Structure formats: C-alpha cells, structure tokens
Amino acid sequence: xxxxxxxxxxxxxxxxxxxxxxxxxxxxxxxxxxxxxxxxxxxxxxxxxxxxxxxxxxxxxxxxxxxxxxxxxxxxxxxxxxxxxxxxxxxxxxxxxxxxxxxxxxxxxxxxxxxxxxxxxxxxxxxxxxxxxxxxxxxxxxxxxxxxxxxxxxxxxxxxxxxxxxxxxxxxxxxxxxxxxxxxxxxxxxxxxxxxxxxxxxxxxxxxxxxxxxxxxxxxxxxxxxxxxxxxxxxxxxxxxxxxxxxxxxxxxxxxxxxxxxxxxxxxxxxxxxxxxxxxxxxxxxxxxxxx
Amino acid sequence: xxxxxxxxxxxxxxxxxxxxxxxxxxxxxxxxxxxxxxxxxxxxxxxxxxxxxxxxxxxxxxxxxxxxxxxxxxxxxxxxxxxxxxxxxxxxxxxxxxxxxxxxxxxxxxxxxxxxxxxxxxxxxxxxxxxxxxxxxxxxxxxxxxxxxxxxxxxxxxxxxxxxxxxxxxxxxxxxxxxxxxxxxxxxxxxxxxxxxxxxxxxxxxxxxxxxxxxxxxxxxxxxxxxxxxxxxxxxxxxxxxxxxxxxxxxxxxxxxxxxxxxxxx
Ligand SMILES: Nc1ncnc2c1ncn2[C@@H]1O[C@H](COP(=O)(O)OP(=O)(O)OP(=O)(O)O)[C@@H](O)[C@H]1O
Ligand SMILES: [Mg+2]
Numbered sequence: 302x303x304x305x306x307x308x309x310x311x312x313x314x315x316x317x318x319x320x321x322x323x324x325x326x327x328x329x330x331x332x333x334x335x336x337x338x339x340x341x342x343x344x345x346x347x348x349x350x351x352x353x354x355x356x357x358x359x360x361x362x363x364x365x366x367x368x369x370x371x372x373x374x375x376x377x378x379x380x381x382x383x384x385x386x387x388x389x390x391x392x393x394x395x396x397x398x399x400x401x402x403x404x405x406x407x408x409x410x411x412x413x414x415x416x417x418x419x420x421x422x423x424x425x426x427x428x429x430x431x432x433x434x435x436x437x438x439x440x441x442x443x444x445x446x447x448x449x450x451x452x453x454x455x456x457x458x459x460x461x462x463x464x465x466x467x468x469x470x471x472x473x474x475x476x477x478x479x480x481x482x483x484x485x486x487x488x489x490x491x492x493x494x495x496x497x498x499x500x501x502x503x504x505x506x507x508x509x510x511x512x513x514x515x516x517x518x519x520x521x522x523x524x525x526x527x528x529x530x531x532x533x534x535x536x537x538x539x540x541x542x543x544x545x546x547x548x549x550x551x552x553x554x555x556x557x558x559x560x561x562x563x564x565x566x567x568x569x570x571x572x573x574x575x576x577x578x579x580x581x582x583x584x585x586x587x588x589x590x591x592x593x
Numbered sequence: 594x595x596x597x598x599x600x601x602x603x604x605x606x607x608x609x610x611x612x613x614x615x616x617x618x619x620x621x622x623x624x625x626x627x628x629x630x631x632x633x634x635x636x637x638x639x640x641x642x643x644x645x646x647x648x649x650x651x652x653x654x655x656x657x658x659x660x661x662x663x664x665x666x667x668x669x670x671x672x673x674x675x676x677x678x679x680x681x682x683x684x685x686x687x688x689x690x691x692x693x694x695x696x697x698x699x700x701x702x703x704x705x706x707x708x709x710x711x712x713x714x715x716x717x718x719x720x721x722x723x724x725x726x727x728x729x730x731x732x733x734x735x736x737x738x739x740x741x742x743x744x745x746x747x748x749x750x751x752x753x754x755x756x757x758x759x760x761x762x763x764x765x766x767x768x769x770x771x772x773x774x775x776x777x778x779x780x781x782x783x784x785x786x787x788x789x790x791x792x793x794x795x796x797x798x799x800x801x802x803x804x805x806x807x808x809x810x811x812x813x814x815x816x817x818x819x820x821x822x823x824x825x826x827x828x829x830x831x832x833x834x835x836x837x838x839x840x841x842x843x844x845x846x847x848x849x850x851x852x853x854x855x856x857x858x859x
Contacts, residue, residue, distance in 0.1 A: 463703075463707070466696065466700055466703070466704065467704060467707055469693070469695065469696060470693045470696060470700075470701075470704050473693045473694055473695055473696065474691055474692070474693050474694070476655070476687065476691055477687065477691040477692065477693060478693075478704075479655055479675040479676070480653060480655065480675060480679065480685040480687055480691070480754075481679060481704050481705050481707055481708070481753060481754075481757070482675065482676035482677075482678075482679030482680055482707055482708035482757070483676065483704065483707050484676050
C-alpha cells in the first residue's frame with residue numbers, strides 16, 4: 302500500500318515537472334531559445350493567483366482564469382520586449398538573458414509579496430480521499446486531473462486547430478512558414494503566452510502541495526533536466542520524462558537511508574546522466590530531429 | 594512551344610525597377626528592372642550565384658531591397674511583409690522545396706491556404722484541384738512530407754503555393770536534382786497551370802533547355818545584373834546562350850570524341 306501511496310505522490314510531483322518541461326520545449330521548438338526563467342514563470346503565476354484569490358478574495362475559478370489572462374499578457378510582453386530583439390544573437394546570450402529574467406522575477410515577487418511561505422486557498426486543498434487503506438490528498442488528485450486535462454487541450458490544439466498546425470509548421474520550417482503567409486512573429490508571441498500560461502497552471506496546481514514563495518521556481522531546473530531526457534524536441538517526451546523523474550524521486554526519498562534522503566534531490570540529474578549515456582538523443586527523438 | 598511576347602492590351606502584372614538588394618555589406622542585386630506580363634511564363638536564367646533566388650526573395654518580401662520598387666497588380670509591394678504579399682496573390686515555391694517535414698501532405702497543402710478567408714468549401718475545392726493535378730499527392734495525403742521523394746516534395750511545394758489561389762507563382766529551380774522524366778512532368782504541369790488556371794509564372798532555372806522551351810520571355814542574369822533579355826525564341830537562337838546555357842558549342846567535337854572513345858573500348 303505504501304508503494305501505491307508513493308507512486309501517487311510521485312506522479313503528482315512528476316506532473317508539475319512535466320508541465321514546466323512542456324513550457325521549455327514549447328518555446329525551444331518554436332523559437333530555438335531556451336527559457337531558463339520557466340520555473341519563475343510558474344512562481345509568478347502562483348503569486349498572481351494568490352493575489353486574486355487570497356488578497357482580493359475572488360472565487361477560485363475566476364482567479365484562475367484571470368491569472369491565465371495576466372500570464373498570457375506577461376508571456377507576450379516578454380517576447381516582444383526582451384526576446385524579439387535577441388533574434389540572431391548567440392544562444393548563450395539569450396540563455397543569460399533568461400537567467401537574469403529569473404532573478405528579476407524572484408526579486409519582484411519578493412518585493413511585492415514577501416519571502417514567507419504563502420498558502421493558496423483552493424477548493425482542493427486539505428481533503429483526503431480514501432479507498433480501503435489508500436488515502437490520497439485531494440490536491441494530488443487535482444494535480445493529476447488538471448494536468449491530464451491540460452495535456453489533452455494542448456494535444457487537440459496542436460493536432461486539430463489551424464493555428465496549432467501553423468505553430469508546428471513555423472517550428473519545422475520558418476522560411477516556408479513565411480512564404481505561405483503564416484504570421485511567424487505573432488506565432489512566437491503566442492508560443493510564449495501559451496508557455497507562460499502552462500507554467501502558471503502548474504504553479505496553481507502545485508500550490509497546495511508546496512507552498513508559494515519566490516524560490517519555488519527552482520524546480521524549473523529539474524524540469525529542464527526532464528526536457529533534455531525527453532529529447533528537447535518532443536512535447537510528449539518532455540512530459541513523460543518529467544513524470545518519470547517525479548516518481549523515481551519519491552521512491553528515492555523513501556528508499557534512501559536516513560540522513561541521505563537529501564540525495565533524492567539529485568534524481569533528475571542521475572536520470573539525465575544515465576540517459577545521456579544510453580540514449581543521448583532522448584526518449585522520443587526518433588522523428589523529431591529539427592529541419593533547417 | 595514558344596509564343597513570343599504579346600504586346601497587346603496586357604499590362605505588366607509584376608514590375609521591378611532598379612532593385613538593389615544586399616546581404617549585409619554584400620550587394621547581391623545590382624539594379625534590376627524587369628516586367629512580367631499577366632498570363633505569361635517568364636524565365637530568369639543565370640549561373641550559380643547570379644542572384645536569381647535573391648530576386649525572387651525580394652519580390653515575395655523575404656528580403657527587402659535597399660533601393661528600387663516592386664509593383665504587383667498596381668500595388669507597390671516594396672518591402673512588404675511576406676504574409677501580406679502572399680495574401681495579395683503571390684505564391685513562392687522556394688529553392689529546395691522547403692516543405693514542413695513532420696506535417697502530413699494534406700496539412701502542408703492546407704497551410705498553403707493559411708491566409709485565405711474565403712471559406713472552407715472553396716479551400717476544399719482547391720485541395721481537390723491540387724490532387725487532380727498531382728495524383729501522387731492524393732495517394733499519400735496522410736504521410737509526413739519528409740518521407741516523400743524529391744519529386745513528390747517539389748509537387749507538394751507547387752501544390753502548397755497553388756492553395757493560395759495565386760495570380761503569380763515564383764518558381765525557384767523546380768527541376769533541381771530531379772530525373773529527366775520528372776523534370777518533364779513538372780514542366781508540363783507548370784504549362785498546364787499557366788494555361789488552365791491562368792497563373793502567371795516567373796520561373797528561375799538552371800536547366801535552360803526546359804525553361805526556354807516552356808517560357809514566353811526570358812532574362813539572363815550575371816552577378817546581380819540583367820545582361821540580356823528577349824523572347825525565348827530569340828534567346829534560344831542566340832549564340833551566347835547556346836554556348837553557356839545549352840552546351841551546344843562543341844557538339845561536333847564532343848561527338849567525335851565519344852566515337853573515338855568507343856573505338857578504344859573495342
Ligand atoms: N545568406 C547569404 N548571405 C550572404 N550572401 C549570400 C547569401 N545568400 C546568397 N548570397 C550571395 O548572393 C549572391 C546571389 O545569391 P543567390 O542565391 O540569389 O544566387 P542564385 O542565382 O539563386 O544561385 P543558385 O543558382 O546557386 O541558386 C551570391 O553571390 C551569394 O554568394
Ligand atoms: Mg538560387
């Protein structure tokens with residue numbers, strides 16, 4: 302029973318890594334930029350939701366939707382003001398820029414909301430569902446269901462909608478996308494908006510599990526490892542790798558001798574190292590090699 | 594199949610005047626003027642690096658000229674966004690096909706209609722039209738475009754541009770790397786699209802023989818300039834063209850050489 306329990310908490314933690322990894326890969330595939338502030342966007346999303354729901358007292362659903370809207374605008378603004386002028390600059394310059402952006406976002410959040418842990422009031426915090434000996438916190442269920450719903454949405458968007466397919470097209474062959482008249486710059490802004498919104502959702506889902514504070518975005522670094530393990534070109538790959546890291550991490554935390562549990566934090570990197578040895582192109586990289 | 598130029602009521606659909614285009618400090622186009630009349634096939638010939646691709650990119654807006662003007666259908670489209678130029682009716686079939694490799698054939702074609710706002714049923718009808726012209730694409734609708742052969746990808750690129758319902762199609766070396774059979778097939782399709790669908794063609798080719806055979810008018814480029822222009826009938830007869838582009842200079846000599854070689858084989 303304990304194993305099932307561990308599995309469930311691993312899955313819910315993994316969902317969060319997976320969602321942030323999704324954000325990384327989305328931006329990378331479309332714009333070939335690596336956004337190291339992805340985790341901090343999650344943190345920002347959680348704080349904004351906290352502002353709407355706890356400070357202003359809005360109902361959860363409205364607060365959630367308003368957060369998505371705000372984060373969409375934040376994503377577009379970041380793309381316009383910071384990233385678009387960087388097109389054509391070397392990748393490491395963009396990387397440094399996004400690392401700097403992370404510092405700024407943490408400082409801003411700290412200045413506005415302070416550094417103490419906050420708890421977001423959610424309809425799914427605190428309760429516990431029981432099946433026989435297994436008890437599962439509502440927040441774990443919410444994370445898994447929320448993530449599932451989001452993944453289905455993202456999948457349908459990319460496979461079935463005109464804009465979603467155009468987004469794929471622009472990431473596969475930018476030049477050809479220009480020639481057929483796809484508004485590539487607008488698509489890039491949209492990618493940033495989506496990525497910021499997905500991260501914010503991750504932040505809201507995880508808020509009852511791991512309290513809100515300016516440094517909660519550091520899990521982004523584990524999600525980054527997940528993105529690499531997944532092949533950095535594949536959305537399902539990134540998500541599944543995040544899930545895997547979350548699960549293994551929970552088991553490591555439980556299985557390691559007392560005093561050494563801290564090493565469970567290295568799980569993501571151990572998995573990354575193993576992956577780089579046995580399959581450097583990532584889990585799902587067979588078809589995803591980028592053209593151009 | 595050379596019709597000569599019609600100097601009747603037709604006015605130029607596309608006009609370039611004194612275009613100069615740069616890659617950074619490198620001047621790739623050094624003052625080019627040309628006209629493409631509505632309903633015709635016009636070809637640009639030239640050696641590697643002459644600047645043919647750059648001219649097409651300047652027309653479709655992928656590159657902006659430093660000087661000069663591009664006028665299409667009475668609209669000054671100089672330095673317009675590629676999407677806006679496409680919407681006005683210019684379909685660019687780029688050098689090297691440039692399909693979307695992981696999208697299916699049908700998705701590739703539908704992306705060609707991305708800028709259209711005239712309803713799904715019309716787009717669907719044009720999709721059927723493309724499949725009529727290219728039955729091989731109809732057979733591989735669901736296949737990722739990256740798995741198609743070079744010839745099929747070229748057809749897909751042309752079909753994708755056709756989905757715009759273009760008035761002008763810019764074709765950049767459609768025969769590059771194709772077997773002679775396919776070169777002929779593509780050339781026939783270009784002529785059919787011109788005659789049946791009324792699509793004006795601006796065709797860039799290294800294969801001068803094919804290009805001169807199907808075009809009405811031709812321009813010859815050398816290092817960023819136009820050095821010769823005429824009806825393709827007269828171009829095909831010009832000694833310079835025969836020498837440099839049709840390889841006819843020492844046919845007699847070569848023939849003899851071949852015969853001699855054969856003798857030594859025996
Ligand atoms: N991206 C680029 N950066 C710098 N110079 C370029 C670039 N692309 C082309 N050039 C230069 O511009 C000139 C014209 O190139 P362009 O591609 O238009 O020639 P082309 O006639 O299409 O040649 P080809 O027959 O090989 O396709 C060449 O001298 C080339 O070296
Ligand atoms: Mg070229």
